[in-house]
Each structure stands twice: as structure tokens, then as C-alpha cells.
Amino acid sequence: xxxxxxxxxxxxxxxxxxxxxxxxxGFTFSSYAxxxxxxxxGKGLEWVSAISGSGxxxxxxxxVKGRFTxxxxxxxxxxxxxxxxxxxEDTAVYYCARGPSSSWSxxxxxxxxxxxxxxxxx
Amino acid sequence: DIQxxxxxxxxxxxxxxxxxxxxxxxxxxxTYLNWYQQKPGKAPKLLIYAASTLQSGVPSRFSGSxxxxxxxxxxxxxxxxxxxxxxxxxxYSTPYSFGQGTKLEIK
Numbered sequence: 001x002x003x004x005x006x007x008x009x010x011x012x013x014x015x016x017x018x019x020x021x022x023x024x025x026g027f028t029f030s031s032y033a034x035x036x037x038x039x040x041x042g043k044g045l046e047w048v049s050a051i052s053g054s055g056x057x058x059x060x061x062x063x064v065k066g067r068f069t070x071x072x073x074x075x076x077x078x079x080x081x082x083x084x085x086x087x088x089e090d091t092a093v094y095y096c097a098r099g100p101s102s103s104w105s106x107x108x109x110x111x112x113x114x115x116x117x118x119x120x121x122x
Numbered sequence: 123d124i125q126x127x128x129x130x131x132x133x134x135x136x137x138x139x140x141x142x143x144x145x146x147x148x149x150x151x152x153t154y155l156n157w158y159q160q161k162p163g164k165a166p167k168l169l170i171y172a173a174s175t176l177q178s179g180v181p182s183r184f185s186g187s188x189x190x191x192x193x194x195x196x197x198x199x200x201x202x203x204x205x206x207x208x209x210x211x212x213x214y215s216t217p218y219s220f221g222q223g224t225k226l227e228i229k
Contacts, residue, residue, distance in 0.1 A: 037166075045158075045166065045209055047218040061217050095165055106213045108156040110177065112165035 002026040002111050004096045009116030016086050016120070022079040022096030022113055030054070030074040033099035033107055036081050038092035039115075048094070049081065053102030064090075086120045093117050124148050124212050128221035134229040139200045143224045145193045145210035154214035157186055157195045160223075161206045169208075170195065200226075 008020040022034070035050040049070040050059040058070050069082040079096055094116055097109035125148040135141050145155065153173035158166040168177045170186040173193055183198040197204055205228050210221040 044223050045211070045220040047211075047220070059216055100171075106154055107218065108168060108171050108211065108213050109158075109166070110168050110171075112167070114165055 002098075004098065004111060004113035006094065006096045006113045006116035009094065009118045011119045011121065012086055013122050014087060014120055017082070017084045018086065018118060020081040020083065020094055020096075020116055020118070022081075024077045024079065024096075024098070027098070027111075029072075029077040031102055033102055033104040034070075034072060034079045035097045035099060035104065035107060035109060036070065036079075037095045037097050037109060037112075038090075038118075039095070040089075040092045043092075046092075050099070050104035050107055051079070052104055057104065059104055083118070086118075088120050091118060091120045123217055124151060124215060124219055126210055126212055126219050126221040128208075128210055128224050130224060131222065132225040132227065134227050135200055136229045137200050137202055141197045141200055141226065143195045143208055143210075143226075145188075145195070145221050147191045147193075147212055147214075150190045151212045151214035153189045154212055155186075155188065155193045156211045156213060157184075158209045158211065159204075159206045160209065166209065202228075 003025045005023045036048045051070045067085045071080045096113040098111040099107040127146045155173045157170040160166040174186045207223045207225045
């Protein structure tokens, strides 16, 4: 069974850092682009970041560029999101999602994790 | 950036009804349009991609159409499990944007 399981969320103060992880199983992880999509409380969806299957190409939304870093360890079937300089507006549920191919270009999310909650507050 | 606008924002309907949700892009996106369903407290689920292709395992009562800037999601006969929020998403160019969502409620 194809599964994505996020972890690492929690409460952090403004300006702080957090690293999210997403453990993948049930498919050949390195063959698929992976993404992080977030949803602020009561709000819609925002595509935050994406990474190619090899890890050689990445994408960031303007709202997180320069503060967040996406990476992956294909030997561990794990996706990461390092979040620095966190702001209140980063408060959201963060979902890990799989793309249908190894490229993040023109990506859609065909498999989603359950999400992990990040709260930025003093 | 491409803006995605869904209408209506909310909709009340009954089991068995035929329902249509519209998504409009601020510029042409060819058929790079995807539809997701989200139930409260759950992750979104991909229903339709490339405007009209049904994702594996999705019931055939769901269908999508459109190209360019105007797209529709149709549910031919609403079932109790279909009451949820629906989002469109363009994958034509970055930033990959979503519509604001359409909440489908029981009448």
C-alpha cells in the first residue's frame, strides 16, 4: 500500500526553526517528485515546495523562498522540509504529497499524507 | 501569477442531485487543471487530472471538462459521501495555485 507519513510538526516561536519529515512506503520513492502543500486554519491550499525524484531540482513559492529548504534522502525513502525564520503566517497543516512522475514540472498530487500541524506563536 | 476562481463558494444540494462546480483561470492553462476533494480533518484526494481524466479508483459519477480558462467538475448523482470541499488546481506554471474551494453541503 502506498503511504506517506509526516512528522516533526509542533509549536515554535516566531523566528524559530523546525524540520518536517515524510516517510514514504509502498512505491519506488526515487522515481517520484515530492511536494509540500500547506493549509492554514480554515483556509485553502498552498503549494509550498517541490523536489524532483533525483533531488536535483527544486521549487519554492515566493512566500517561503529563502527560509525553507526541501530535500530528500532516497536511501531512506524520506522527504524533508527545513523551515527557518518561521512567522505566524506559516501556521498550517503541512501535507507531504507525491507527484505522478520524477519531475515536479506541471505536477499534481496523486497521493497525500495525513499532514502535520505547525503552529508559530509566542 | 495565475489566479484560480471557483464558483460558487458554497452550494447546498440533496442526495441524487446533479451538481456542477466551475473553475476559471486568469489566463489560459490548456488542460493543466486538477480537481481535489477534501473532507473535514482529512487530506485532499485527487479526483480528476488534466481537466477530464478520472484518477484511478474515483467513481464514474465524477467528471471534468474544459480547456483554456474555463473548467467544470460535475457530480452526476450526489451520494452522501460526496459532501465535502472541492478545489481546483492549475499545474500549467509556477506558482501552482488552487482555487479558494467550493463547500458542498447537504440541503
